[in-house]
Amino acid sequence: MSASAPAPAPAPAVASRTPRAPRLTRRTTALAAAVLALLLAVLLSLAVGARSIPPGEVFDALLHGGSSDAAEVIRTMRVPRTLIGLMVGAALALAGTVLQGITRNPIADPGVLGISQGASVAVVLAIAFAGVHTLTGYVWFAFAGAAVASVAVYAIASGGRGGATPVKLALGGAAINALLVSVTTGVLTTKASALDEFRFWQVGSVAGRETEVVQQVWPFLLLGVVLVLSVARGLDALALGEDVAKGLGQNVAAVRITGGIGATVLTGVGVAAAGPIAFIGLAVPHIARAVVGNDHRWVLPMAALLGPVMLLVSDVIGRIVFPPGEVPAGVMTALIGVPFLVALVRRKAVPA
């Protein structure tokens, strides 16, 4: 990725350059580059597929409508698909960043902590016992499931002495995850029809969603983003350790609960709209930290930009890698993400 050279930082009034200036420029550059990458990814997502459409026609269809076949394809299929990709990518990346922050565990993410699994269980139950068989019907169940799982994890972790410590959060998540997986597999091994439907949902994909799904989840996305951004400073303080955070005047429990609710809502958005897409919540926070450092006021926006880039690019590659079929985005994110993560983790000591 090459971004255009940034404008040099305005020369500070003092002769000696403050150490802040170069860092600020580097971060701003990185952010600009990420925005560019995202715009490119959106364009690709609109233009590439079983039927390639030149960028000129893409803009034409978006701006002037038109009724050509190309315009139809873009409006009815690729625009919703791209919107879902944008929302889900941002939601999962932010959720992962916050969860790693509040548990102070570098391997925490919605999947490991059982929140995605909560959404999955709810969808399995909806298919098996409530007769729900549409994506728009799954949404509310996924939300409810994610919420219940999160509340349970937090309730377990904050029990006993010492409140919700990082280790207790992580272990509580693992224990809840274990229970939820056993419910899921229990239903799936006894109800063949549910398995037949569920196996296609659990791969995770952004294809075939109606615009209706976007309308259902965007208010929640907004709510989640606001909650998460509000705890940015608290997460910075938490990274220094609980006692230091308290000394800095942070209310640790409030930060954890607010951040946790934000992460839950965002995971709900991601899973409801696209199924349990793994990897983005785990890997993107690490990539974002590697680029802009540990200040959450930068890490969060960076993650929100890089998450959709990763998801959209994965989805586009999945469309063209084995024609005529498609590889679902949920599989491609992992296959593309692994080399990324490996390279990143090998390059430096992991910022936890």
Place this chain on the structure above:
Amino acid sequence: MSAKSTVVRVRPAGYAVVKAGPRGRFLLHRRASLVAAALLGLLAAVCVAYLCVGESFVAPGEVVKVLLGQPSSAELVVGTLRLPRMAVGLLVGAAFGIAGALIQTVARNPLASPDIIGISQGASALTVGAMTFGITSYAVLPHLSVIGGIAAAALVYVFAWRGGLHATRFVLIGIGFAIALRSVTMLFLTKGDYLVAQQAQIWMTGSLNGRGWAEAAPLAWTLLLLLPAVAWAARAQRTVTMDDDTATALGVRLGRVRLGLVALGVVLASVATGTAGPVDFVALLAPQIARRMTRTAQIPLVSSALLGAVIVVLGDLLARRLFSPTELPVGVLTAAVGAPYLIWLIIRGHRGRSGGTA
């Protein structure tokens, strides 16, 4: 008292020195020994219950008769049907328990276990892939899953190695591979028809259905052969539990010790997975519960093995009977046995360091 009399040995609190012969002295953690003894009793009780309960109830007296080789009317039900399956469950559980303990120790993260860092996923990807392409013979699949598990772990190790094995790096790369392999497995699941998907789903859940002496024997031999290695691991664990600088200063070759511990854990987990499928969470739960019971600095191996066995045998007993006549795969019930207890332990919250640095 002359200056060069006896060397003063400081004994850590809570330990007893056991003398074995003129030179052999080792430390025994009192509480850990008690916990292990109690778990052994619990396991025996669970095993007897397993042999008694089923389609037809067999009195404990008859069970003991069969076990002692005396003639009994319950010979067929207990000796031929229940005992071999129980033996497989016991061995699988113990293997998962030890594997989880070793890998969590090296990774210093309670979340690191074979089913999280890619071993189970490697086994599943290869096995489910083979099923999708029409290989369904149980003569072939177990070998494939052992190969898959070991190959995945080797990949993770190679990629995580950079002038040493950094714990967090190892776990992160392991999880990355686990997610990728799991996604591939899910893709395979959507490619076959739904009967294949169903068979694969049951295998991936972990099941002891139809397992008997033929499966128990190789597993038992593997565990026996690895026993000296496990004994070494129990000692080596202590050095890995310290921080790196201290261990290096004491002359411990950390890289080698870690590789040895991880390799042993991987082999145990892979062989157990080949036998019964990846019974999720046993390797994660058993060591964590064991450690909270013993309150030792490192994860106790013997107690982890015993707890793993208890979880799987009890889980299978419930899986067989709870919804009879429907038999569930044991993997559905293992979490239901272990997770609530772990949750209770977390809530009760013993003060002190709990389960690696997170």
